[in-house]
Amino acid sequence: MGSAPSIIVRPHSGMLVVLGTSALGGAAYRYGTASDSDDTSLNPHSFTPYTLVSKQPISSTSTIFTLRNRSGSPDPESLKNVWKHSVWSVQVKQPQLQIARAYTPLPPHAGRAEGVQDETQELRLLIRKEEGGEVSTYVHKLPEQSTVELRGPNVEHELPHNTKEVLFLAGGTGIAPAMQVAHALRSKPGARLHILWANRNREDCVGGQSDGLQAAPPGRLSGWRSMFGLEEPVLPQESATPPAKQGVIVKELEAMKDSSKSHGSGLSVEYFVDDERKFIKPVNIARHLKLSDQNDDAPSKEGKVILVSGPDGFIEHWAGKKLWIGGREAQGPLGGVLGQMDLRGWQVYKL
Numbered sequence: 001m002g003s004a005p006s007i008i009v010r011p012h013s014g015m016l017v018v019l020g021t022s023a024l025g026g027a028a029y030r031y032g033t034a035s036d037s038d039d040t041s042l043n044p045h046s047f048t049p050y051t052l053v054s055k056q057p058i059s060s061t062s063t064i065f066t067l068r069n070r071s072g073s074p075d076p077e078s079l080k081n082v083w084k085h086s087v088w089s090v091q092v093k094q095p096q097l098q099i100a101r102a103y104t105p106l107p108p109h110a111g112r113a114e115g116v117q118d119e120t121q122e123l124r125l126l127i128r129k130e131e132g133g134e135v136s137t138y139v140h141k142l143p144e145q146s147t148v149e150l151r152g153p154n155v156e157h158e159l160p161h162n163t164k165e166v167l168f169l170a171g172g173t174g175i176a177p178a179m180q181v182a183h184a185l186r187s188k189p190g191a192r193l194h195i196l197w198a199n200r201n202r203e204d205c206v207g208g209q210s211d212g213l214q215a216a217p218p219g220r221l222s223g224w225r226s227m228f229g230l231e232e233p234v235l236p237q238e239s240a241t242p243p244a245k246q247g248v249i250v251k252e253l254e255a256m257k258d259s260s261k262s263h264g265s266g267l268s269v270e271y272f273v274d275d276e277r278k279f280i281k282p283v284n285i286a287r288h289l290k291l292s293d294q295n296d297d298a299p300s301k302e303g304k305v306i307l308v309s310g311p312d313g314f315i316e317h318w319a320g321k322k323l324w325i326g327g328r329e330a331q332g333p334l335g336g337v338l339g340q341m342d343l344r345g346w347q348v349y350k351l
């Protein structure tokens, strides 16, 4: 999610010059021509008109925008493929300023019946309104039925086929790529995803209760099978009683947990809220890596990855800065807190 390009030039029809301007990333652009928005299917080369069918407020700063492909024609196979294997984004255009920013589509709602949301025709974006932010403020002001132009998909990270376990550090809307990973791993039996989700305020994750991470007492099923709900559940550390009210994203995460369980994979989430003085700490990560080793039948580092996604400051704090080299965004060296920890051979990738 994080950093912005200094300058990128991507050749395509009429030569598109992409200039980075924002502190939070995404891409600004200028046109060589103004006529490349007539394609009916989402594609990475030109903007496609979508209709904003609904706006669902999540908190005082964030909203889910549901966008439907205006032509109604099915989007290309490539979109189905990116859902299966990758973390990906689309660019949203602000037409007056001729700028665009990247946003990460949320997966289709796991709790809904198959086919109710067609993942190729409807896209849902969780967008936080940045104070003074050009594109995020613009989309928040749009009324339903407005036209929004999208370009993509842009693959941010390809999940290797041998991925068996992901520890995901998500800050704020960084939960969107974490949910994409949950969606992709869902149908991989035995694959495991643990999300550490940090928010500034509780309003973004109302009712979210952390899944227990403690090793089970002797005589009970221990480790991953319990932790991910594949067997008898371990009681959550915070409370065993589910709260009466759950926020939209928390509910979706709960539905994803059920769905992954029924597919034989595992998902668990821990919540951290700045306002409650509950922050992700290195011990949360260290404990997870240790438990992973302890509970693996055949401990192996292969296929184990830590993904970090959120605002620039969040990524930098945990994994160090991403770099821009030759007009392309690169991972840069592992720095930050993770750079100082014994990661037991886990790979780190900054989103």
Ligand SMILES: Cc1cc2nc3c(=O)[nH]c(=O)nc-3n(C[C@H](O)[C@H](O)[C@H](O)COP(=O)(O)OP(=O)(O)OC[C@H]3O[C@@H](n4cnc5c(N)ncnc54)[C@H](O)[C@@H]3O)c2cc1C
Pocket (backbone or CB within 6 Å): 001, 002, 003, 021, 022, 023, 024, 025, 026, 027, 089, 101, 102, 103, 104, 105, 125, 126, 127, 128, 129, 130, 131, 132, 133, 134, 135, 136, 137, 156, 173, 176, 351
């Ligand atoms: C791959 C990727 C995926 C992303 N996915 C999501 C997502 O799913 N959801 C989401 O909400 N965001 C996401 N983002 C972030 C998003 O692309 C935008 O960066 C974000 O919405 C802010 O864009 P903006 O145009 O509203 O703000 P901008 O206009 O870019 O401004 C950003 C901030 O910088 C400040 N600022 C701007 N100019 C200046 C200046 N000259 N001096 C000082 N301060 C300044 C603004 O006040 C604002 O607070 C993603 C980013 C990337 C790279």
